[in-house]
Amino acid sequence: MTDQTASQPSSKHGSLLAVDARTKKRNAAETRFKAYGIGALLIGLFFLVTLLTAIVSNGSTAFSQTYISLDVTLNAEKLDPNGTGDRDEIAKVTTLGYTQIIAEAVANTMAANEIESPLPAGALPLMVSASAAAQIRDTVLADPSLVGQTVTFNVLASSRVDGYLKGRVTRESLARDRNLGPPHLDIVDQMLDAGVVEKRWNLAFITGADASESRPEQAGIGVSMLGSFFMMLVVLFLSLPIGVAASIYLEEFAPQNKFTDFIEVNISNLAAVPSIVFGILGLAIFIQIMHLPQSAPLVGGLVLTLMTLPTIIISTRASLKSVPPSIRDAALGVGASKMQSVFHHVLPLAMPGILTGTIIGLAQALGETAPLLLIGMVGFIASNYPDGLASGFLDPNSAMPAQIYEWAKRADPAYYERAWGGIIVLLVFLMTMNIIAILLRRRFERRW
Amino acid sequence: MSFVKLATSAMAMTAALTTAAAARDNVQVAGSSTVLPYASIVAEAFGENFDFPTPVVESGGSSAGLARFCEGVGENQIDIANASRAIREREIEACAANGVTDIIEVRIGYDGIVFASDINGPTFAFTPEHWFNALAPMVLVDGAIVENPYTNWSQIDANLPDQDILAFIPGTKHGTREVFEENVLAAGCEATGAHEAMIAAGMDEDAAEDACIAVRTDGLSTDIDGDYTETLARVDANPNGIGVFGLAFYENNTDKLQVATMSGVEPTVDSIATGEYPVSRPLYFYIKKAHIGVIPGLKEYAAFFVSDDMAGAWGPLALYGLVSDPELADTQAMIEAEQTMGDM
Structure with a gap:
């Protein structure tokens, strides 16, 4: 080794054109890393394709x-x-x-x-x-x-x-x-x-009501779809105003002190709480203390609101933060009040981000099953179409994911196919919502 | 601060909204997942034939259903609890403490508990002794109580197939578990003489009974807290496994499962009705008498459930797998008279 180094002193700073051993090694490492990345991507794609194939092949017959x-x-x-x-x-x-x-x-x-x-x-x-x-x-x-x-x-x-x-x-x-x-x-x-x-x-599978165990051929997901719809209405009309108001206050008005820090930490914590915990909370507070009706989409919506709020607050605050301070300064500079600057300038600019966050929060809530198990939305429930708005919120109903869970449990193998079919319907909804969120972001989001 | 304010006002709003529209017009049922299929068949037919809305039937297990049943009287409480076992003294007391005193007990029929294995595996002919020896943590070997040494069915009885012991039994929240413990494990414990030997070894009666129905915890027996579909999935995944199912579930899945005989009797609707097949249990539902006349359709639903058209020997429930009750006429008269448990 020493001999070689001595005979070729120039190789210490080798030629830029000749590839030396170390560069080769570094290039090889990079190639390997790229291969790992592609491998990871392929594995992910493989699972996605397997999953979709399984869902479509099992569920399309429904x-x-x-x-x-x-x-x-x-x-x-x-x-x-x-x-x-x-x-x-x-x-x-x-x-x-x-x-x-x-x-x-x-x-x-x-x-x-x-x-x-x-x-x-x-x-x-x-x-x-x-x-x-x-x-x-x-x-x-x-x-x-x-x-x-x-x-x-x-x-x-x-x-x-x-x-x-x-x-x-x-x-x-x-x-x-x-x-x-x-x-x-x-x-x-x-x-x-x-x-x-x-x-x-x-068509009856998409529009129909649930059926008893002895006639899976008649079962449809329509009524539980309405249940999900009414729940999403509750979630939207409660969590959007509450979430946006809380975020605006925290982001624009609140003083930076220990109390607001404490709240901020807890909002992040809440976002990480498992959804089943919200189910138990819902059972204890909404049903046992407030005596709201069992199995009602209203209660389901309230529970899911609790679950969605942190998601909406976090995404709203992020989009409020992304509005540059110069906008606020300019508004204040021409004499706007703090509130005017927020509502006339900052909020409209943050709106696409807020809506995207809300839709993604709703999509998450739409697919949530665990809290619904605890408030009595599983069983033979989605059998009556709600007649009117009040009945839609208050009459017992199921939700799409809870209905799928229920079908998967039933004895007749024909229900298995319907559970997969229900998954397809649910996925179509989730994908539509996500696509809307992406389109909103593409169309309206401004980059600074 | 605005968050708190908004949240409280939203809650107040929803509370006001619901008190305005509280009157409930549908029957609400909860409880045993074994009774759920039957209850759903009746509820559906009830909704079709009567001018009442279809009753709502939730699942969750007998104990959970009875616990909710005992929470109190009122529109926000369920009207009927389904149970795959009789209500316990403890539960009646809990009910009474919450003001649920007049309870009508309705027996709808019988359900067989079957032992089934993968259809491609060997066939089994069990006795309760086999199951006790396979599942108990302490068994009787050569006159002494020892830790369970068996890991293969053929070690217990040379006539059983050479297959590793792997059992999927219902979890403790299921009513099925209790029947399994009483009719299989405790019976096997008596029959093998382990019960006597335990008492001879200085255990008192209660401790010996508890030891008889205990289940080994070394992984050869798995408690299934979910439904029979979960047990089926486990048996599918482990061809060596033997699962405990309801007769109706087995009859819907005869293409995947084969059933074992118990004490030489094959479980069928007939052998269970005659009592020949030893592992069967009555199915019940419990009605709050205080709700009759308040919740529309409650009494009609109960009467329809046990009518000959539904629960009779040729009704849709029997077609699904319920073993109909020979004393159905008495039950019908009892509902007509709204006879509560105390009156009997």
């Missing part, structure tokens, strides 16, 4: 549903034995009284299409959703003159028939099933050829 078109003879002897034609008289026949009528309708439809089956007539209605009885009954009650006629209904197929058309259910998987067996699937195959059974776009 957006189509199998229907059977049945010629239903509305047997006057069963529905209106005295021939009164009176709505109240017909209403005395409950949905359970329609089972026989549906069994006959299935048998008739099969006969009309020359489909034969070894199954007893009593086993046939199992192919049809339990919702069909309610559908037919509602139609009859809306128009009692239909009694005695034969009407064509498009009824939902039961979840297992639907699963068969979607490839989830096979003859093997039904081998030990108590409700539906392979012979039913033979009938379905023939009905499919005859065009009686059809898989169609399922």
